[in-house]
Amino acid sequence: MAENKVRLRIVTPVRELYDKDTEMVIMRSSIGDVGILHGHQPLTTTLDYGLLRIINGDEEIKATVFGGFASVDSRGITILSDAAEWPDEIDEKRAIAAKERAEKRIKSNDESVDIVRAELALRRALLRLEAKGK
Amino acid sequence: MASMRDIKRRIKSVNSTQQITKAMNLVASSKLTRAKNRLMDTRPFFQETRKVIAGIVNGSKGISHPYLEKRKVNKKAVILITGDRGLCGGYNANVSKAAFSCIDNKENVSAITIGSKGREFFKRRGVNIIQSYTGISENPDYSDALKIGRLALDLFIKEEADEVYLAYTEFISTLSSEPKLIKVLPVDVSEFGNEDADDQALTIYEPDEEAVLEYVIPKYVNTVIFGAMVESAVCELGARMTAMDSATENASEMIDSLNLLYNRARQGAITQEITEIVGGSGIYD
Numbered sequence: 001m002a003e004n005k006v007r008l009r010i011v012t013p014v015r016e017l018y019d020k021d022t023e024m025v026i027m028r029s030s031i032g033d034v035g036i037l038h039g040h041q042p043l044t045t046t047l048d049y050g051l052l053r054i055i056n057g058d059e060e061i062k063a064t065v066f067g068g069f070a071s072v073d074s075r076g077i078t079i080l081s082d083a084a085e086w087p088d089e090i091d092e093k094r095a096i097a098a099k100e101r102a103e104k105r106i107k108s109n110d111e112s113v114d115i116v117r118a119e120l121a122l123r124r125a126l127l128r129l130e131a132k133g134k
Numbered sequence: 135m136a137s138m139r140d141i142k143r144r145i146k147s148v149n150s151t152q153q154i155t156k157a158m159n160l161v162a163s164s165k166l167t168r169a170k171n172r173l174m175d176t177r178p179f180f181q182e183t184r185k186v187i188a189g190i191v192n193g194s195k196g197i198s199h200p201y202l203e204k205r206k207v208n209k210k211a212v213i214l215i216t217g218d219r220g221l222c223g224g225y226n227a228n229v230s231k232a233a234f235s236c237i238d239n240k241e242n243v244s245a246i247t248i249g250s251k252g253r254e255f256f257k258r259r260g261v262n263i264i265q266s267y268t269g270i271s272e273n274p275d276y277s278d279a280l281k282i283g284r285l286a287l288d289l290f291i292k293e294e295a296d297e298v299y300l301a302y303t304e305f306i307s308t309l310s311s312e313p314k315l316i317k318v319l320p321v322d323v324s325e326f327g328n329e330d331a332d333d334q335a336l337t338i339y340e341p342d343e344e345a346v347l348e349y350v351i352p353k354y355v356n357t358v359i360f361g362a363m364v365e366s367a368v369c370e371l372g373a374r375m376t377a378m379d380s381a382t383e384n385a386s387e388m389i390d391s392l393n394l395l396y397n398r399a400r401q402g403a404i405t406q407e408i409t410e411i412v413g414g415s416g417i418y419d
Binding site for chain 1: 172175176178179182183185186189190276279336337338339340341345346349350353357360
């Protein structure tokens with residue numbers, strides 16, 4: 001069934017995370033989850049913070065993607081993200097600590113706190129923990 | 135003729151200089167290998183981003199966006215990427231000169247410098263520096279590129295600069311590199327090339343073309359800056375390696391000629407001593 005596969009590349013500024021043929025890719029676009037199969041119509045979409053699921057038969061691999069955008073064309077799917085990582089690269093303790101720190105910042109009512117930044121940090125931490133949890 | 139002791143002292147000092155240059159050469163070459171790998175890792179991202187932007191702009195004719203819009207050029211901004219340290223041949227001077235070449239009127243230019251050498255260069259020439267970064271050029275981080283990119287986009291949007299240029303050094307090989315000056319903003323898509331036109335006409339954009347462009351162009355600017363920083367870092371190390379290699383070689387040559395001088399002086403001294411002893415003993419009287 002090699003002809004029914006789609007090429008997936010995940011590229012970040014510092015490295016190329018993934019470059020293989022897959023059956024299906026599910027990603028979190030800014031307007032909802034999108035699943036891409038072989039022969040998809042050309043598509044360019046921005047991505048939200050979310051889990052990327054790469055499905056190959058019974059096997060499913062996950063990766064965290066922190067924003068960026070995806071472009072689908074006849075050559076395959078290219079995901080360009082500022083940061084992306086595999087669950088086993090995530091340091092769980094660090095993520096928990098980051099989550100607590102961010103929550104404290106948001107609740108603190110301190111004017112000097114950059115709420116947007118704290119929220120982003122919280123979302124990153126939550127996503128990392130979600131990836132780690134399963 | 136210099137005395138033996140003087141020559142010996144010089145040999146010693148040249149020798150220790152040579153040791154330093156040799157060590158710097160080794161350090162630079164081992165760092166260079168690592169930096170080169172990083173460069174290879176950043177290139178795909180840069181190329182893909184370019185492709186997507188070109189696709190959007192070429193695919194949807196007549197799209198307009200502030201970042202793409204050409205304005206009458208009154209004010210310019212220049213981003214200059216140099217190293218923090220010297221001892222790397224003409225690396226810093228060459229790229230600084232390239233940056234300076236786009237400045238026709240100092241009053242209307244604001245400069246952003248990366249690396250202390252570039253900052254000194256502009257300061258000496260009286261160019262207005264609005265922001266300077268030091269300590270990041272050897273090991274560029276993407277978050278630094280983000281900061282600089284945001285600053286550049288800000289300048290452009292607030293019309294404090296009608297064009298933004300970037301001066302960096304392009305890596306060709308370890309032995310050769312070339313200073314480059316490119317225009318970052320407004321983004322000029324015509325340079326990107328157009329590979330697969332049939333794909334683009336059918337492409338759907340989510341949420342829509344403008345939103346994607348709005349998101350992708352800042353990304354592109356950041357990527358260009360980051361890529362240039364990484365590339366410049368490689369060039370700096372390459373230039374330092376070459377410079378230190380030739381310095382080591384020069385030191386060797388110098389030591390050789392000093393040794394020759396030293397031996398000649400030694401021989402002269404011995405001959406003189408023998409003459410004195412023979413003369414003093416009175417054999418020939």
